[in-house]
Amino acid sequence: MILAAIAEYDTMGRDAFLDTYGYGPARGYFLVHEGRRYDSKAIVGVAHRGVTGRPLLPEEFSGGRDTVARRLIRLGFEVTAPGLALGEHTIENLLMKIDSLRTDRSKLTDQPRRHQPLTLLWALGRAAQGEPRLETWARTSAEISSLIDTFGHGDDRPNPEFPVLRLFHDGLWELDESDVPPASTSTAQRWMRDHAPMGGLRPWVHTIVTQHADVRAQIVLHLLEVYFQGVDHEALLTAVGLSSASDAEVPLNDGSPSPQRRQSTTMRVIRDSVLAQQIKDLHGHHCQICGVRLRLPDGSYAEGAHIRPVGQPHNGPDEPGNILCLCPNDHVLFDRGGLTLTDDLLIFDEVAGQVRGSLRLAPQHVINIAHVAYHREAARQVPGRA
Numbered sequence: 001m002i003l004a005a006i007a008e009y010d011t012m013g014r015d016a017f018l019d020t021y022g023y024g025p026a027r028g029y030f031l032v033h034e035g036r037r038y039d040s041k042a043i044v045g046v047a048h049r050g051v052t053g054r055p056l057l058p059e060e061f062s063g064g065r066d067t068v069a070r071r072l073i074r075l076g077f078e079v080t081a082p083g084l085a086l087g088e089h090t091i092e093n094l095l096m097k098i099d100s101l102r103t104d105r106s107k108l109t110d111q112p113r114r115h116q117p118l119t120l121l122w123a124l125g126r127a128a129q130g131e132p133r134l135e136t137w138a139r140t141s142a143e144i145s146s147l148i149d150t151f152g153h154g155d156d157r158p159n160p161e162f163p164v165l166r167l168f169h170d171g172l173w174e175l176d177e178s179d180v181p182p183a184s185t186s187t188a189q190r191w192m193r194d195h196a197p198m199g200g201l202r203p204w205v206h207t208i209v210t211q212h213a214d215v216r217a218q219i220v221l222h223l224l225e226v227y228f229q230g231v232d233h234e235a236l237l238t239a240v241g242l243s244s245a246s247d248a249e250v251p252l253n254d255g256s257p258s259p260q261r262r263q264s265t266t267m268r269v270i271r272d273s274v275l276a277q278q279i280k281d282l283h284g285h286h287c288q289i290c291g292v293r294l295r296l297p298d299g300s301y302a303e304g305a306h307i308r309p310v311g312q313p314h315n316g317p318d319e320p321g322n323i324l325c326l327c328p329n330d331h332v333l334f335d336r337g338g339l340t341l342t343d344d345l346l347i348f349d350e351v352a353g354q355v356r357g358s359l360r361l362a363p364q365h366v367i368n369i370a371h372v373a374y375h376r377e378a379a380r381q382v383p384g385r386a
């Protein structure tokens, strides 16, 4: 009965569903089903039609933890608590889903099968290239089949129906059809061919991976490390369109067009991004200089700043001791020599000529004083400054 109400909600859309049955939008508790959120009280009220022959009116029962939420949880549904209602669509949740892909193992290599990782890489490449989120099944299946053929295990059959269905039921993929069968059924493959649904990443997933190049890079690196040992990573990234996209974001210092150089740059950029992400996570995205944390609808924002710059002629290393978590303003001030650090990690305002406070530190993040000194000396050697 709950499932029937959910199906009706899906068909009508949220606004029409709530309007038709006289419910207001849920304030606290949402029912989560297959990665989508539903107003829990309205769903339970409408599902009641199966018991009494008519839907309950909102004033006939109370919503909330002790009634609606408890009842749904007892039925085996997932219910989000107030305040966590938006948490479902966060970067953390996306990374968790990527970490816990349910894949079979290749009988040939005893490694996890590559269908879902290849499907995700394909979609990430499209996102990086600014291609439309949704794609026809004809093109989707042709391109993913070809990737499985080229980069799969020897016994990975090029059947893109299964990874797409798995990702759909795990809440990462959207298909513009209802009554999508589980990937495990024997008719699943034929259903996909017969219905040929448009599909692609769910909107919230797509938003995160298009707006956060560092998160996208983190996912790519994770997939490469877990699923593609022994595979030519550069060739794979090039095949899914992730190679040139990363290069577009980070121009080479010398503008070298050599393909070999371009590809190794791609890998370095991806690894850097992951390291910077780890540092930012360590600090909870709080700026180490001013303490501010910028909050966005889909998470918080900070920047990873190298203390000794990585490019020529400074050649700073990619290591935690050379990276700070900064807000954009302080990142600019630090990079352009407006702020430096003393060997005691006090923040020195080079314009005012005075100490502004001390750098915020995290126990697991040890700053390398040699890089701090290098940065300070370099800042003071900028031509035109005494």
Ligand SMILES: [Zn+2]
Binding pocket: 287, 288, 289, 290, 291, 292, 326, 327, 328, 329, 330
């Ligand atoms: Zn700051």
